[in-house]
Amino acid sequence: MTYKIAVIPGDGIGNEVVPQGVRALEAAARRFDLSLDFIDCDFASCDYYERHGRMLPDDWREQLGTMDALFFGAVGMPERVPDHITLWGSLLQFRRVFDQYINLRPCRLMPGIKSPLAGRKPGDIDFYVVRENTEGEYSSVGGKMFEGTEREVVIQETVMSRTGVDRVLKFAFELAMTRPRRKLTSATKSNGISITMPWWDERVAEMAGHYPEISLDKFHIDILAANFVLHPDWFDVVVASNLFGDILSDLGPACTGTIGVAPSANINPEKTFPSLFEPVHGSAPDIFGKGIANPIGQIWSAAMMLEHLGHQDAADAVVRAIEKVLAAGPDEAPLTPDLGGRGITDELGNAIANAIKAS
Amino acid sequence: MTYKIAVIPGDGIGNEVVPQGVRALEAAARRFDLSLDFIDCDFASCDYYERHGRMLPDDWREQLGTMDALFFGAVGMPERVPDHITLWGSLLQFRRVFDQYINLRPCRLMPGIKSPLAGRKPGDIDFYVVRENTEGEYSSVGGKMFEGTEREVVIQETVMSRTGVDRVLKFAFELAMTRPRRKLTSATKSNGISITMPWWDERVAEMAGHYPEISLDKFHIDILAANFVLHPDWFDVVVASNLFGDILSDLGPACTGTIGVAPSANINPEKTFPSLFEPVHGSAPDIFGKGIANPIGQIWSAAMMLEHLGHQDAADAVVRAIEKVLAAGPDEAPLTPDLGGRGITDELGNAIANAIKAS
């Protein structure tokens, strides 16, 4: 069987790191005898927007709906097009229309990477953020009243549904069941956000009834963020709403040294629609064009894609190749400047591809 | 003139640290010849709720409205009363009814405190979070539909007003003007929260027109949280909505070592209503009763109160006393266990009061 993979580099360094992700995938395909068919897509970018006045072609649902997975770089160049236009016009559409209701983001301190947290070493930080990915605080519902006057009032609604919340909780509990510590932390803010969050807590408590083996705790988002810094070793699986998960899944990787290596999977678990795999980092206009972007977040996302497609062995090989190259350190491996090395994107991608081939 | 100060210990360790704050205030009053009249209040606590079925007496507005300031501990014991009842029934009422629209929270790495961030020392981290404190994501507007069924939908509205946003921005720009670096960072999420946050950005841009001297930047809240960990030295004054400010003002203090020492001021700048001063930490049921709570957040809040009342010299003396005792270290000073010492709350409070007297 041949997997059809849409390759969507998007904006900025997406164009630099996606080719390295594809290179890793090609190496893994050769090594594990997989057949991957890559379909290049130029939409979901500011270039496309400036040419067409919209972020996506009219038939994007049909074009992408038949794919087995979407391999995505980064989108958004706020100097050119406002972020809410680029994002609501592409990535957030993909997540919603293809019902990718799980955003899964590992936070793991990798060998060879120095944590900004004093005294933390590989093995000390290893958890997942499970983020609700289709509803909640990212709604498009609301509006303005008395616009442009002193009385102006602006309203935006957070919308949570039982369907939406229960399914992400279920995924998180199930994931926690597969982990040795069987620990789940819920991110809440039921002391301040007085309607949705107390209800979120109730749904968590109800779901917990089905998982007596799980050791469950909850923290308000403010102290939870603080505890990511003070006690990152406390966490195993963290489940959060769309916004809280967004924050925690940048903060977690920051605590593990660099968001340049962090991957993410936007998953439709039922496989009714294609899932989307992208690094946590953005398009980084400040370093775009210099060829020094770190491709590891993209390559690790490729590993998550292989796992989703059912090829755990290939996924493991990619992650091990990343670890091997990182562990070699900046003197032995062409690590990019953010990792303390003097390598460029292409060299680091090549080194990882070679490590996959040699695996 | 005599200042009338309402003393509201609230719950848990509020009862242990507030007396130390009062002790510091008494020492400062003697040293700087101020007249402070303390009025003890037992409401805004779970004890009061369990006796009266509500968090506050009916005439709380009258009782507290004539005060010059409110000196507050912490409220909430979720094992006894759900957080949204205790908080919306007390602290969040005070903030809103007394129009304390600024929540000002310094994040400063103090001498003698070890930052969890590798290689950061006193002087490296020194910024303020200016948090909107009356509207935004903390609304009580919204509700449930199809309650208790599979179709259940829960909605909560974020409500921002031009009045509400502009005045907090103005305060933040003015504060930045008083600081050597004249730097202001706005917390946004206009790529995901598509109505309120792009509008927040517009208000910031408009206000910036009046402050050409200020060097302004903005970050989405996810990467901003990450940058608190990766580059805390970047920040000078950070302005944020109610929820984002809540998160950042726990995360910032976490990066400076312990939220046990972090203070906050809920300010009504016009002094139409009393302002409220409280530590950033909560009621900490886990350590309540042991006598080991760190009183410094409360004492530093007392310093912010003295500053608000117009007594900068007394405020400075309190902060210097805290710094002196902290700098002495756990061998010389009775620091509490969270600071690596063997002292108890009372001893640490006493040491700081003595340092104020000796100043």
Ligand SMILES: CC(C)[C@H](C(=O)O)[C@@H](O)C(=O)O
């Ligand atoms: C207790 C809670 C409602 C409160 C808030 O979120 O405002 C607290 O976290 C704070 O920061 O003062």
Ligand SMILES: CC(C)[C@H](C(=O)O)[C@@H](O)C(=O)O
């Ligand atoms: C670009 C932005 C809309 C997006 C989000 O907030 O979901 C990004 O931060 C992410 O985490 O994938």
